[in-house]
Amino acid sequence: MDHFESIIATLLEAEGYWVRRSFKVNVTKEEKRQIGKHSIPRPEIDLLALHFSNNKVVALEAKSFLDSPGVKLAQLNEEHEVPQGRYKLFTSERYRKIVLSRLYQDLIACGMANSKTTISLGLAAGKVYQGKSEPIREFMEKRKWLFWSPEDIKQKVTSLADRGYENDPAIITAKILTR
Secondary structure (H helix, E strand, O other): OOHHHHHHHHHHHHOOOEEEEEEEOOOOHHHHHHHOOOOOOOOEEEEEEEEHHHOEEEEEEEEOOOOOOOEOHHHHOOOOOOOOOOOHHHHOHHHHHHHHHHHHHHHHHOOOOOOOOEEEEEEEEOOEHHHOHHHHHHHHHHOOOEEEOHHHHHHHHHHHOOOOOOOOHHHHHHHHHOO
């Protein structure tokens, strides 16, 4: 488990989501052929966040990129017939449709969703290239996808300091840094 993913999971839980980490989607051989990659491993969603009261699941990718240039809008904006790169779910419509459809079926099969559950995509970015979060936010909102920028994450982590004591590294760290 990536520590950044763990922090994002804590933030999601603070907002009322139940979180499942590293969820493998069981695409079939036929679906792999439809995707255009016959031998791909099962797709893995970094974080599945279920909000019971909204009956909504967010399939969230967590990209820290703290010591790299960061998430680039140009890469998110690419379109690929056959999935490739870091943002496959965002850049390949066929792949996204097949994986999210299969995810929905998997969640129903294991009792984690029902016929009214909706699924959407999300991205939590620890760093954005040249600090240009707003164009990425606009891109994501246009598609009705969730986006947490580094600024959003910082604000959400800071607000953890106001919570009661919990033995969680992110909450403890927030309390230490804000006092």
